[in-house]
Amino acid sequence: MEYTSRVPAPPLDGLIDDIYCLSGVPRHPRLNVPPMPSAHLFITMGGPVRLYDADPDVPPMVLEDGWFMGMRTRRFMIEFPSPARMVGVHFKPWGLSPFVDLPSIELRDRCVPVDGVWGRSVDRIRGRIAAVKTVGEALQVLEDELRSRLVAAPSRGLHLVAQTAGCVEAAWGNVSIGALTKEAGASGNQLAAQFKFHTGLGPKRVARIYRFARLILSIDARRQVDWSGLADSAGFFDQAHFAKEFKEFTGLTPTAYVALRRRHPADKGFPPDNGPMPAE
Template sequence: MEYVGRVPAPPLDRFIDDIYCLTGVPRHRLMNVPPMPSAHLFLHLGGPVRLWDSDRSVAPAVFTEGWFMGVWTRRFLFEYPAHVRLVGVHFKPWGMSPFVDMPAAELCNRWAPVDAVWQRSGDRIRNRVGDVASAAETLRVLEEELRSRLVEAPARGLDLVQHTGRRLETSHGTIPVGSLAEAAGVSGNHLASLFKAHVGVTPKRVARIYRFARLIVGVDALRPVDWSQLAQTAGYFDHAHFSREFKDFTGHTPTEYLARQRRFATERRGPQDFGPMPAD
């Protein structure tokens, strides 16, 4: 598949990591996706997409058009159609807040159709991006739509969440949350409540996801992997805790994960392959 993406122009780049088009025939249709530090908007112009939550009590979902997904704190399975044409947005963990008028907690580990979030606009947006031929023009249309949706005045506490979140991002989750609250001049409970309002989870949870993302992206399956060193670099100093979290986030032990990575290591083609792993 071909991945064409870019960082949008300011001020959207404060809230969005990239906007992208993903097209083509997938080598593997079923992907195992660990928690990653982002929320998502997907506009699907191809066949239906299926998603299975690792929480077995949650019913599988089938997406045929567009949908929002908040920050996920657990893994899920994602099945591409036979031919992919997907337009998407990778929001920063706090980045969806100024674009949608609903509590972030309602989208944490959940999904919602575009029309449920942006009233009666799903078909219009899909038609706009579906009628243009080039990826560059598609991304221009998507960026224009996002710019029109960005609220001018940030909601209460978003600036503090953004500042703190950026520090978690640049430190890969290694700065103690207590230090961040102290530096901001607020209590830990107050900072946690602001994160729940704008991210859907606490800053400690965001730190855990950033830390794990750094570790998982740092795995080079074509070279010997020193898990102890990799874990310590990412900020894990308790091996038992690292092993439990790794299994929770990927469904595999580090040894099992590396063996699967080595089966597919030479197939990586773009950003969509960092984190997710073929499950078929």
């Protein structure tokens, strides 16, 4: 399956990591996806995509047409059709907020249909994408739609969250929340409330997810892994804390994760990071 992406032009680049297209026959139809520092928009152009939550009490979801997904606090499994074709958006943790007229906390660990947020629009968007001939044109259709949806006056607190969360992003989560709160000139409760409104999570949880993302991106399964060094550089205070968090995020021990990566090396360019992993 081919992954093609690009970073949108300003000002969208301050809200979005990339706009992408997935197409082709998936090498691994099912992927386990740990919590990563992104909210999502999916527009399906082929068969439905299925999602399975790590929480067994959450029923599986069949995603057709278009869906928003908020920030995740637990892993999920995604199952692609074969062949697959979809376009999507990886929003920064605060990046979805200016495009949807509801608190991001209502999207945490949830998916909602595009038409439930943007009115009856998904058929029009899918029709425009279907009418173009190239992947680049399809990405431009979605970028134009996002640009038209960007609110002129951001809601209260977004600038504060974007600035503070941007510091968390730059430090890959290895940053003092107390120092960030002081720098922001807000109380801890005020900052937490604004983070939850605009990202769906508190600043500590966002930092935790960035810290894990840095760790998972640092692992090279082709070589001997220095777990102690990786854990220390990512800001974990001891090995027990590191092992517990790794198992919570991936469902695997560090040793089992590396063994899986060695059996199934990531395709070049897909996934775009080391987070999604084959579900065996």
